[in-house]
Amino acid sequence: MPHVVIVGGGFGGLDAARALAGAPVRVTLLDRHNHHVFQPLLYQVATASLSPGDIASPIRWILRRQRNVEVLLATVRSLDPANKRVVIDGDDAIAYDYLIVATGAAHSYFGHDEWAARAPGLKTLDDALVMRRRMLIAFEAAERETDPAKQKRLLTFVIIGGGPTGVELAGALAEIARQSLRQDFRRIHPESARIVLLEGSPHVLANFHDPLREAARRALERLGVEVRTDSIVTQVDADGVLWRPADPARRPASAGPDRAQRISAETVLWAAGVAASPIAKSLGVPLDRVGRVPAEPTLAVPGHPDIFVAGDICALQHDGAWLPGVAQVAMQEGAHAARNILRAIDGTPLEPFRYRDYGIMATIGRGSAVGEICGLKISGFFAWLFWIFLHIFWLIGFRNRFVVMTEWAWAYVTAQRRVRLITGDRAEG
């Protein structure tokens, strides 16, 4: 039987594996983590609303009944198309007949990798736990601090990037400070925390249409978030962040020679740039500006009819626009790549990928969301209820659905964030 190797157990890889259920192929799925993460809710782990176990399940458990799939915990070192094999940790290699690369994206600091230590991004469960720890330690350190200037710096939180992740993080942080922690401290007033969202373009949620962008901005400002659009970050350092207005004409003379302004902040969170996972380089084909593989309409890699790409690593135009890096695209591409492999095995012609766009959504705190669903624009409380319904429905496993629903109901009634645990390497924070 032909051997299909899938690299990556995210939305793309998982739906590729599922599309091969019952097919006359042998499937091996490789991932460097043992679990699939429901990425749209990762910010809720970072902001202490959900536990890691609520949004993640072991990949081999998800696929346990699909007997033609083997799951291996392995870090892929490189792809070796010439020898049709994947090189993994421990100097092992796995031979394939067909390969689906669905390794997703990593943070990109626009060439400033030295910012990574100060401004963690949010891609994995471990990332989310780092964010949670930093944020909680900042409040704890502020409670112990006696110097008012240092205390103010500890209570300043800067989120860089106004896409869905940045908006959702800023909204959740504002709620933690204004509601969840209100009774817990004696010396500081958590509700006085300053939360700044910096976005380089003129709008937050740039992928959304205009009335929704404005609705999101107003919802954030109601929560007390300082939303600064047209604001370019030029430096992240030990003290905090330097930024300048995107439009040179609007830069204040007072800002000094480099015209940048400083925000002193202990906690800086990165929600700005992503780049395709570096494994793409080993394919030996030209990549686009952010490292993605420009795929053929069939999702095959140009010049490699036995290799397909799906998800954030795949660059594809559809109806004249680049497909965004969202779960829906990854899932549909993964399943399509798998079906094209079955066509190739059967000797029937491959089909071009057609994306069915069901819409996009983002939440701004408890009780507010914006969304474009099948062309319909919705915002406010109704949109938030719809968001909850959608995400509960979509979560993997009945148990997760039930627990997360319970958590949300509880959190909505009490405004509490139950998972406010500082775990992991304390020295790091």
Place this chain on the structure above:
Amino acid sequence: MPHVVIVGGGFGGLDAARALAGAPVRVTLLDRHNHHVFQPLLYQVATASLSPGDIASPIRWILRRQRNVEVLLATVRSLDPANKRVVIDGDDAIAYDYLIVATGAAHSYFGHDEWAARAPGLKTLDDALVMRRRMLIAFEAAERETDPAKQKRLLTFVIIGGGPTGVELAGALAEIARQSLRQDFRRIHPESARIVLLEGSPHVLANFHDPLREAARRALERLGVEVRTDSIVTQVDADGVLWRPADPARRPASAGPDRAQRISAETVLWAAGVAASPIAKSLGVPLDRVGRVPAEPTLAVPGHPDIFVAGDICALQHDGAWLPGVAQVAMQEGAHAARNILRAIDGTPLEPFRYRDYGIMATIGRGSAVGEICGLKISGFFAWLFWIFLHIFWLIGFRNRFVVMTEWAWAYVTAQRRVRLITGDRAEG
């Protein structure tokens, strides 16, 4: 108002703080973690049944309504009785009028600290996550291993220490291997995993009476655990564990000059020795063999009428026997120490501590437990139901009770362990 400083937010420190609610004192509670851990269920986090958030709550959240308490996240470096202050990290110091030391116990490797890296113990949430990671990675590595001897070693788990923690870990591990993971692997048979429980004394659960010890042993053996009592561990090394029979006459000649036998095992868990937290040394009073403070009957430290001890750091005889290091003792001592401080402030005579023993319990997997409750010996399924009822009732916070009850009901029906996530530093594992 007099300032009472409590060091430690475990069962002892927390109940001390609560006993001071409404009293005319100012209270500061210091802990190096921001959360209180419900230690009796820590093994369920280590064995992937519960999430850290299910058994832990932020200390400042627990005490949020008690307005005379301040909670600070701080690591205590030393106690300074001469100057009536506590020295904490960051070269800060906190002055006290009365001090309650409730810092608990840490693992003790009987002078073999080099075993710690190979055989992690279970005292904190981070410890539990290390155990969970090691155990899960062992199964993953076995699935990838092709050498049968190495595979066998990866699927061998040794638990050192047959007290309640060791018994509960062994039972849970056996269930994971025999039930939870049954469908998930393709190359290995998790149910063939070897789980060895080594105990130096003649019995597991030495604190229990005889019919219950035997019931626990039989329950473990039914789950496929290899129970080796009278077995002394002499070495923990890169390959595994060396042990020899406690009774020299029974040592086999075949075991070589040192008469020790080897078990090759990737995963070794430590549930054997504890020692009082090293902070006790800075009190400058004589300590007992395991580093505990021999307290006066009032729980005061001899020669220091303003310092009290509670919980695992306190050595106290009661009705001719040493009080065990369990939650009930710590809670009652904490509250008693607090009440004696109020008596000292009032100028009334202090009272000696009287322990009310409600009993002890331990579970052995799903559906089985042993317990001695108010003199009544119970075992089997009924005991397990009682254990569940007791622990749910005892958990801090209504929300935790509800979620943990849901988790347990779900786990009981499906035999699944939902929190099988490998997170944290993968290189470490």
